[in-house]
Amino acid sequence: MRTISFDGVIVGGGGAGMRAALQLAQSGYKTAVISKVFPTRSHTVSAQGGITCAIASADPQDDWRWHMYDTVKGSDYIGDQDAIEYMCSVGPEAIFELEHMGLPFSRTEEGRIYQRPFGGQSKNFGEGGQAARTCAAADRTGHALLHTLYQNNVKNETVFFNEWFATDLVKNQDGAVVGVIAICIETGETVYVKSKATVFATGGAGRIYASTTNAHINTGDGVGMALRAGVPVQDMEMWQFHPTGIYGAGTLVTEGCRGEGGYLINADGERFMERYAPNAKDLAGRDVVARSMILEILEGRGCGPDGDHVKLKLDHLGEEVLESRLPGICELSRTFAHVDPVKEPIPVVPTCHYMMGGIPTNIHGQALTVDAAGNDQVIPGLYACGEVACVSVHGANRLGGNSLLDLVVFGRASGLFIEDALRQGIEMRDASATDIESANERLVALNERNDGENVSALRKELQGVMQNYFGVFRKGEFMQEGIKKLDDLKERIDNVKLEDKSNAFNTARVECLELQNLFETAEATAIVAEARKESRGAHAREDFTERNDDEWLCHSIYHREGRAVSKRSVNFTPKTVDTFQPKVRTY
Amino acid sequence: MLQVSVYRFNPETDAAPQMQEYQVETGGKDLMVLDVLEMIKAEHDASVTYRRSCREGVCGSDGLNINGKNGLACITPLSDAVKNNKLVIRPLPGLPVVRDLVVDMSLFYAQYEKIEPYLQNNSPAPAIERLQTPEDRAKLDGLYECILCACCSTSCPSFWWNPDRFVGPAGLLQAYRFLADSRDQATDERLAKLDDPFSVFRCHGIQNCVNVCPKGLNPTRAIGHIRTMLLNRAA
Numbered sequence: 001m002r003t004i005s006f007d008g009v010i011v012g013g014g015g016a017g018m019r020a021a022l023q024l025a026q027s028g029y030k031t032a033v034i035s036k037v038f039p040t041r042s043h044t045v046s047a048q049g050g051i052t053c054a055i056a057s058a059d060p061q062d063d064w065r066w067h068m069y070d071t072v073k074g075s076d077y078i079g080d081q082d083a084i085e086y087m088c089s090v091g092p093e094a095i096f097e098l099e100h101m102g103l104p105f106s107r108t109e110e111g112r113i114y115q116r117p118f119g120g121q122s123k124n125f126g127e128g129g130q131a132a133r134t135c136a137a138a139d140r141t142g143h144a145l146l147h148t149l150y151q152n153n154v155k156n157e158t159v160f161f162n163e164w165f166a167t168d169l170v171k172n173q174d175g176a177v178v179g180v181i182a183i184c185i186e187t188g189e190t191v192y193v194k195s196k197a198t199v200f201a202t203g204g205a206g207r208i209y210a211s212t213t214n215a216h217i218n219t220g221d222g223v224g225m226a227l228r229a230g231v232p233v234q235d236m237e238m239w240q241f242h243p244t245g246i247y248g249a250g251t252l253v254t255e256g257c258r259g260e261g262g263y264l265i266n267a268d269g270e271r272f273m274e275r276y277a278p279n280a281k282d283l284a285g286r287d288v289v290a291r292s293m294i295l296e297i298l299e300g301r302g303c304g305p306d307g308d309h310v311k312l313k314l315d316h317l318g319e320e321v322l323e324s325r326l327p328g329i330c331e332l333s334r335t336f337a338h339v340d341p342v343k344e345p346i347p348v349v350p351t352c353h354y355m356m357g358g359i360p361t362n363i364h365g366q367a368l369t370v371d372a373a374g375n376d377q378v379i380p381g382l383y384a385c386g387e388v389a390c391v392s393v394h395g396a397n398r399l400g401g402n403s404l405l406d407l408v409v410f411g412r413a414s415g416l417f418i419e420d421a422l423r424q425g426i427e428m429r430d431a432s433a434t435d436i437e438s439a440n441e442r443l444v445a446l447n448e449r450n451d452g453e454n455v456s457a458l459r460k461e462l463q464g465v466m467q468n469y470f471g472v473f474r475k476g477e478f479m480q481e482g483i484k485k486l487d488d489l490k491e492r493i494d495n496v497k498l499e500d501k502s503n504a505f506n507t508a509r510v511e512c513l514e515l516q517n518l519f520e521t522a523e524a525t526a527i528v529a530e531a532r533k534e535s536r537g538a539h540a541r542e543d544f545t546e547r548n549d550d551e552w553l554c555h556s557i558y559h560r561e562g563r564a565v566s567k568r569s570v571n572f573t574p575k576t577v578d579t580f581q582p583k584v585r586t587y
Numbered sequence: 588m589l590q591v592s593v594y595r596f597n598p599e600t601d602a603a604p605q606m607q608e609y610q611v612e613t614g615g616k617d618l619m620v621l622d623v624l625e626m627i628k629a630e631h632d633a634s635v636t637y638r639r640s641c642r643e644g645v646c647g648s649d650g651l652n653i654n655g656k657n658g659l660a661c662i663t664p665l666s667d668a669v670k671n672n673k674l675v676i677r678p679l680p681g682l683p684v685v686r687d688l689v690v691d692m693s694l695f696y697a698q699y700e701k702i703e704p705y706l707q708n709n710s711p712a713p714a715i716e717r718l719q720t721p722e723d724r725a726k727l728d729g730l731y732e733c734i735l736c737a738c739c740s741t742s743c744p745s746f747w748w749n750p751d752r753f754v755g756p757a758g759l760l761q762a763y764r765f766l767a768d769s770r771d772q773a774t775d776e777r778l779a780k781l782d783d784p785f786s787v788f789r790c791h792g793i794q795n796c797v798n799v800c801p802k803g804l805n806p807t808r809a810i811g812h813i814r815t816m817l818l819n820r821a822a
Contacts (some may be wrong), residue, residue, distance in 0.1 A: 027681070037638070037640050037646075037648065038648075038692070038696075038735075040590070040646070040647065040734070040735055041638075041640045041641070041646040041647060041648045042640075042646075043640070043641065043646075045641060045645050045646050045734075046641050046643065046645055055715070055716075095716075096712075096714070096715055096716050099716035099717060100706075100708075100712045100716070100717065100771070101705070101706060102705060102706025102765075102768070102771075104724065104727045104768075105716070106721075106724065107719050107721045107723075107724045108721070109720030110718070111719050111720050111721075112715070112716060113716050114717065137731075140645075140732060143645055143732070143734070144731060147731070151704045151705040151706075152705055154700055154704065154705065155703075156612040186685060188760075215640045215642065216640055216641075216642060217645065219642045238727065249643075251642075251643045252643075283654065328645075331644075332643060332644075335644065335662050335664075336643070342771065384725075415765040430634075454629075454633070455633065456629035456633070460629075499633060499634070500633060500634040502597060502599050502600065502634070503599060504597060504598050504599050504685065504686045505636055505685050505686040505687075505689050506636075507636050507637075508628075508634060510631040511633075516595045536689055
C-alpha cells in the first residue's frame with residue numbers, strides 16, 4: 001500500500017473542514033483535504049437561514065453575552081460554557097473574515113450584513129424580547145459560505161483529494177492517531193495517508209433515520225471511524241428534529257421563514273404555538289416547537305387526510321418579501337410540496353436534522369477520551385470540528401444558525417491550534433505495517449466476502465428501526481425493543497455483501513462502508529438514549545418526563561467496547577463572564 | 588411499469604458503452620428521476636453508478652442528460668421528463684465518461700479555477716465587514732447561486748468544441764459574479780485575462796445554457812456583460 005504524507009490531513013470538505021484547511025494552507029504547512037464528494041457538494045451547502053452571531057448590525061447594542069445566554073439556555077444547560085463563550089465571543093471576527101473573503105451576505109440599508117430573527121434568540125439575557133441575530137445570504141447562506149470557503153482554498157492552493165473516501169483511522173503502538181486509510185473512488189486504489197494531525201470534519205449522520213433533511217452522504221463516517229478506533233462519543237442521544245421538513249420529501253424549510261414572520265397552523269387553522277410558547281411562539285427552541293407539532297398531530301389536529309402533518313403559513317408576508325428573502329424556499333416548496341408558498345401554506349413535519357453529539361473535543365478541536373478516573377485525556381493526533389464534534393456548544397438542543405457558526409469558529413480554532421503545534425514540533429512514532437494492516441481489515445473483509453445481505457435493504461431496515469423507536473418521543477420499553485432489533489442487525493451489517501468488486505468508481509463499495517458507519521452511529525444513539533433516564537432538550541421521554549439535574553446535568557459518554565455508558569461533567573466555568581446557572585427552560 | 592434506459596460503461600469490463608433497460612414500478616407516483624435511479628440501484632442492480640448528495644437541487648452532484656436534456660436528476664420530476672412512458676438517462680455530454688453516468692469533470696473545474704473565482708481586494712480590511720449597498724449586492728443575484736453542476740457548459744456546442752480554451756457558461760457566470768462585485772478590485776486584471784479570441788468570444792449566443800440551468804440562471808446575459816466590458820476596455 002502506497003503512503004502519502006502530510007503535516008495536516010482534514011477528512012471532510014464541508015464548512016468545518018474547509019475552514020480548518022484554509023487556516024493550515026495559509027500557514028504554509030503541507031495540508032490535504034480528503035472529501036468523498038467534490039467539496040461544494042458537501043451538506044453545508046444545504047444550510048439556508050443563516051449564521052447566528054452578535055455582529056451588532058440589526059441592533060447596535062447587541063452583545064455576544066446575550067447570544068451566549070441564549071445558547072446555554074437552548075442547550076438545556078449541558079452545553080459547555082467555556083466553549084459557548086469562545087464561540088460567541090470569537091464569532092464576530094470569524095464572520096467578518098468570511099465577508100472579507102467575499103461571502104455575498106444580504107445587506108441592510110446601511111450596507112451592513114443583514115440579520116434576521118431566529119428561534120431561541122433574545123436581547124438582554126432573555127429580558128429584552130426577540131433579537132435578530134442571524135446573518136444571512138438570502139436563504140442560501142450555507143451555499144454562499146461553502147462556495148466562498150472553497151474559492152479561498154483554491155486561492156491558497158490547498159491540496160484536495162476529491163472523491164476519496166476515508167475508511168478507518170491508523171493508530172501507532174502508543175495509541176496516537178497517525179493518519180487514515182483512504183480509497184480513491186475513481187481508481188479504487190487504497191492508500192495510507194500519513195499525517196501529524198488528522199482532523200475529522202466528516203459532518204453528521206442524519207441518514208440513520210428514515211425521514212431526514214440530511215443529504216445521502218451524511219452517514220456518520222467520522223463517528224464510525226472514531227468508535228472502531230476506540231475513541232468515545234458524547235451526547236449521542238441528542239438528535240435535533242427540525243420542525244419544518246417538507247411533509248413526504250423531508251427537505252428542509254428554514255426557520256428563517258418563521259423569523260421573517262411565518263407561523264405554523266393546525267387543521268383548524270389555529271396558530272397553535274401561542275399555546276405552547278406564549279412569548280416566543282413559533283420562535284421557541286426547535287425541540288419545543290417539534291414536540292408541540294407532534295402533540296397537535298397526536299391529539300387529532302393534524303392536517304391532510306391522515307392528519308399527520310401541520311402547515312407553515314407564509315402567504316401573508318407577500319410575494320415581494322418571499323421572493324427576496326426566501327427565494328430558495330419558494331423554489332423547494334414548489335418542487336417538493338407542489339405548493340406555492342405565495343398562495344398556500346407548506347405541509348411540514350418534524351424531520352431529523354442535526355446530531356448534537358459527536359466526538360468530544362476541547363475548544364482547540366483536540367479529541368478527548370475519558371480515563372478510568374474520569375479525567376479528560378487528549379487523544380494525540382486526532383482532532384474534530386463541525387457536526388461530527390461535540391465541543392459542546394449545542395448540548396441537548398442546538399439553536400438555529402449556530403451550526404454554521406460552530407463549524408466556522410471551531411474549524412478555524414482547530415487550524416490555529418494545529419499550526420501552533422506543528423511549529424513547536426509534533427513527534428509521533430510511525431505506524432508499523434501491522435498497525436496499517438489492522439486499520440485496513442474492515443475493507444479487506446468486505447472485498448473478500450462473497451455472501452451476505454444487500455446493502456440497500458439493510459440500510460432501509462436500520463433507518464426504520466431508528467425512526468420508529470428513537471424519534472421525537474422516546475420510551476424505555478420501546479427503546480429496549482429497538483435495541484434488540486439493532487442487535488439483530490449488527491452481524492448482518494458487519495457481513496454486508498458487496499457483489500460488485502470492480503475498482504473504477506465503485507459507489508456500491510462506498511455504500512457498504514457507509515452503512516457500517518451508520519450502524520455505529522445508530523447503536524451509540526440507541527444505547528445512550530435508553531440510558532439517559534430524564535427528558536432534556538431534544539431527548540424527550542414519556543417515562544421520564546422531567547429534567548433531572550441531580551443525576552443528568554452531565555454529558556453522556558459512549559464507548560464501543562462493551563457498549564459502556566458513563567457520565568462526563570459539563571463545563572460551568574467560562575473565563576470572562578459569570579456562570580449561567582440552570583433554570584427552568586421556558587419560551 | 589416505467590421503461591428506463593440507462594447508459595452503462597465500466598472501463599474495467601466493457602469495450603464499449605451500451606444502454607441497459609430496466610422496468611421500474613413507480614406506483615404511478617410523480618417521482619424525481621433520482622428516485623428512479625435509487626430504486627434501480629437498490630432493487631435491480633447495485634452496480635449502476637452515478638453521483639448524488641443533497642437530493643434537493645443545491646449541491647449540483649447529479650447533473651445528467653435526461654431524455655435528451657441536461658438537468659438535475661433530483662429535481663426533475665418524471666412528469667417533466669418522461670415521454671411515451673420512456674426515460675433515457677445518459678451522462679452529461681462532452682466530458683469523458685469515468686463509469687456509467689459519472690463523467691470526469693476536471694476540464695470543467697479547471698475552467699472555473701482559471702477565472703480566479705475569489706474576491707480580490709488588497710486594501711486593508713476594516714474591523715467589521717466591508718460595506719455594500721443593497722443595490723450593489725443585488726447585482727450578484729442570479730450569479731452567486733451557481734451550483735457548479737455543469738449542466739450548462741456540457742450543453743454548449745462551443746464548450747464541446749473548445750473545452751480547454753473557451754471558459755464556458757459556468758466559468759463565465761462566475762467570472763462576471765466577481766466583476767460585478769463592488770468589493771472586488773481586480774476588474775482590469777480579470778478582463779485582461781479574458782481578452783483573447785477564445786475565453787469569452789467563442790460564445791455564439793446559442794443559449795442552451797439558459798435553457799438547461801436548473802437554478803434558472805442566465806449565463807448568456809452574464810457573458811454579454813463581460814463582452815461589453817471587454818469592448819469598452821478596448822475602446
